[in-house]
Structures are given as C-alpha cells and as structure tokens.
Amino acid sequence: MAEEVKLMKGNEAIAHAAIRYGVDGYFGYPITPQSEIMETLMDEKPWETTGMVVLQAESEVAAINMVYGGAACGKRVMTSSSSPGISLKLEGISYMAGAELPGLIINVMRGGPGLGTIQPSQADYFQTVKGGGHGDYRLITLAPASVQEMADHVALGFDLSFKYNNPAMILADGVIGQMMEKVILPEQKTRRTEEEIRKAQPWAALGKSADRERNVVTSLELDSAAMEQNNLRFQKKYKTIEENEVLYEELLCDDADYLIVAFGSASRISQKAIQMARNEGIKVGLFRPITLWPYPAKALNAYKEKVKGILTVELNAGQMIEDVKLAVECKTQVEHYGRLGGIVPTPQDVLSALKEKLIK
C-alpha cells in the first residue's frame, strides 16, 4: 500500500508519530507554541486503540516526574513543553540522567528569558546542550528542520534514548511546530508487552520476581566514591554517544567559500539565503547539525582551512557559535547573526548579514 502523504503542523506530526511508535504514555501541560501536541493526542484518543495513556498533569513538574515514573518501569514515555515549561522540567531531566532513565522530552522553543513571548526562538540551546539541570550530565538533542523530521525524530529520539538509557530531547521551535508541510507518517507499531519490557529493560521496576534481587531506580548515592564511579560510567557512555551518534547535513558545501551553520528553522531560512547568494555568484554552503549533542564537531573541523569564513545563524544572541568556534579551533573567521525575543529573520536579512559580516 502506498504511504499516504499528509499535510499537518510539526506539533501534530509529533503526536501522530508518537502513537504510531507505540509510545506507552504522554504527560504534559499546555503552553504555546506546542499545545497542538497534546490537543492532537486528545483528539486521536490512542487509549482506545493502542492503549497509550495521555494525561494532562497539574504542572510541568508533575508531568516530568510522571515521565520519570513511567521510565523507571521501562515504558516508552514522553512529555512536551515550551521554554518556560522546560525550565521547570530540568530538575526531573537531571534526575532521569542520574538514574539512567530513557524518555523523550520535546521543547518547542519560544522567546525568553522569563515568560518572554510566544513567538519562535532558539535561545534554549545553552540550556539544552550545556546542562540546564544540575550535575555532569548530557542530553541527547535532536534538532528537526521540517515537519517530516518532527515525525521521524520521535522514533529516533526513543531509539537513542533506550539504546543508552539516557533522556533525549527534540529541540524544535515555534516555526517548525506551527508550520504545515507534507509528511509521511511511520507504520503503526504495537506497544510492547510487559514481558518484552522485562526482557529488554531488566532494570525496570515492574515488580520483583522470586529469582532476583529487587530493582532500585534512583539517582541518589551518598557514598562519594561510588558516586564518582557512577559519574565515570556516565562519562564513558557520553563518549560512546559522541563517537557513534552524530548526525548532520551538508548542502552545497563542496565548492563553498563561505559556510552558514544553522539548525532547525534557522537552517531553512538560511537555505533560501544561500540560493540568493549563489544567484549573485557568492559560493555559500549550509552545514546543518541534526544532533546538537553530540555535536558534529569533527565534521565541521574539516572546513577550518577550506572556507574563508563561517556565519552561524541562530534565533538567539549567539549560543551555538561557541561550539562552532571550538570545532574549527578558531582557524577561520566565525561570526554570528540572529534575531531575538521571537523575531524570525527573513532570507534577505541572512544574506545581508552574510555580506556585512564576512564578505564586506
């Protein structure tokens, strides 16, 4: 049967993809610009079909702790929010990382700081890839740039998160969440049985059987020496992820004199700016990180002596630029262009910035 092409918002695509992946539970609290995720789930009533639980919690903090609880039972569970709500969830995310629990968190970013605005932003880059919550932990971070990727990253996020027993985040923004595009949804999978979960996640707190010790899921370890060992184990895992799970896309980079590095909606806007620049004879390429952590530093490093300059385009005041500078060891000029507080730049704005900051 031919797969049906549908037209929907990025937020709606996430909801449909979650049902089809066989997610066991969604726990959320509404906030613009991502409320369509829970709205769509409520419309679709997956509890009547796949048995997926969809629950509006009393707060963001409650929702992430429900995710912690579900994950501790080995279930595929998720939550979503937007920037201010994600700040509230950070304690729970750090606890999940500390307890080595898988789970998917979606942040459809809006302008901050504080309650800020409801318009699109990418100002939570630092928060997501540099910690956010406390302790030496890392969050697997995917940056979708289309409605199709919003759908695809649900499966990818869960797969990675269960492969490494670590929370994963889809870091989207208001543009990708609110826009409609064509999408092909994945095949419907069935939810796993408890038997399958017990087998795949032997650590899951699903009830003790007579033949084994009880499973304890916790991030607490009062013995510092043991806690250091835990941390060393985490670090080793993070290194494995950095070596194996990096994703990025290169567009028109082969002959490029200049590079734009951008993720999510900024990369889409930059693509158009690159077409415009090439029409004027300026050879620009696009390097788009798909995983923001692990960061595609090695791939980017290859451009340090190949291009005359790099412009990072971000919907923030210059956050990812730090990782770009580290990646190219500051061996080529790296500049930043961005708009703040919910303003989305146009392709013309990006082209002008490219000329002004790099080409002159």
Added chain:
Amino acid sequence: MQHEIIIAGFGGQGVLSMGKILAYSGLMEGKEVSWYPSYGPEQRGGTANVTVILSDERISSPVLNEFDIAIVLNQPSLEKFEKTVKTGGILIYDGYGITQKPTRKDIRIFEIDAMNTATKEGNAKAFNMIVLGGMLKTTPMVKRESVMAGLKKSLPERHHKLLPMNEKAIMRGMELIQEVK
C-alpha cells in the same frame, strides 16, 4: 515553478483557513507546500497573516521577505505588505477594509468586493472563499477541482454539506475580481 503568497487581514476573517485550503489544493496536485501562520495574540482583533508556498521543488524557507502575491484584507495589512510584493507581482485587496488605496506602479493591483457581496448575498462565512476564487482568477496556480478536493480534505465530514456553497463562492470571486488600472 514556485508561488509565494501572503494572506493578511483581521483575526477572524478566515485568513489562516484560506491559506490552509490553498495548501491542501497544492497537496492534491502533488506539489510541495508550506503554510506558516502568524500565531498568538494577534489572532483575535489584531492582524493575522499566513505565508503559503506552492512549489514543484523542495521548499527551503517557509519564512519570506517578498511575495509573488499579497492578499490584504485590512488597512494595517496593506501598509505592511504592499512593499513586500515582488516587482511584477500581484496585490489583491478588498475595498471594504481599505481607506488608503495602494500606490505602487510596478505591480499589478486587483480589487475584489468580497465582504460586501458576501454580506449582501447572505453568505458572510464564505467571504474568504470569494477572495480565494478571485486570486485563482489572477493566477490559476491550482485547478478548481483541486481546490474542491482540498476543501473536502481539510473540512471535517460534518461540514461537507457546505462544499457546494464554497464552490459557488469561489466562482463568484472569479467574476468579482477586477484589475485596478
């Protein structure tokens, strides 16, 4: 071929749904489409707008600074978007919401008396379909059958009885639209 369109007006005028139906019509013809709305507080009372792109190729940016066609349904939208029409492009307005008419000479300007007609003919809800029909007359980027198929796809089944009324409104819009010279 790529058509880059902005539709702007007051919240509640059906701006976003007009864009949605256009996007669905493109989908019916197998085109690449994108629909990006202004969302949030401006939807009630203030101005709302939506960018729709129909293309034969993969669409890069859903956000644009200039357009082939701007449909403006109130004065603030005209002031904001008249200058964003590409040279040789098209501006469509409904005189009902416009106090100061567009002035550019390097674009084609069309007027459509949609609001008054819709009200007079007792069909105020189909206002946006009249405007859409007018636009399709100026630029037949999708077939009328595709629009009807798109409408059917985007409307819940309980509203399918409204399809003939919408088709009539589209045809009315095609008759009403007039180039301003």
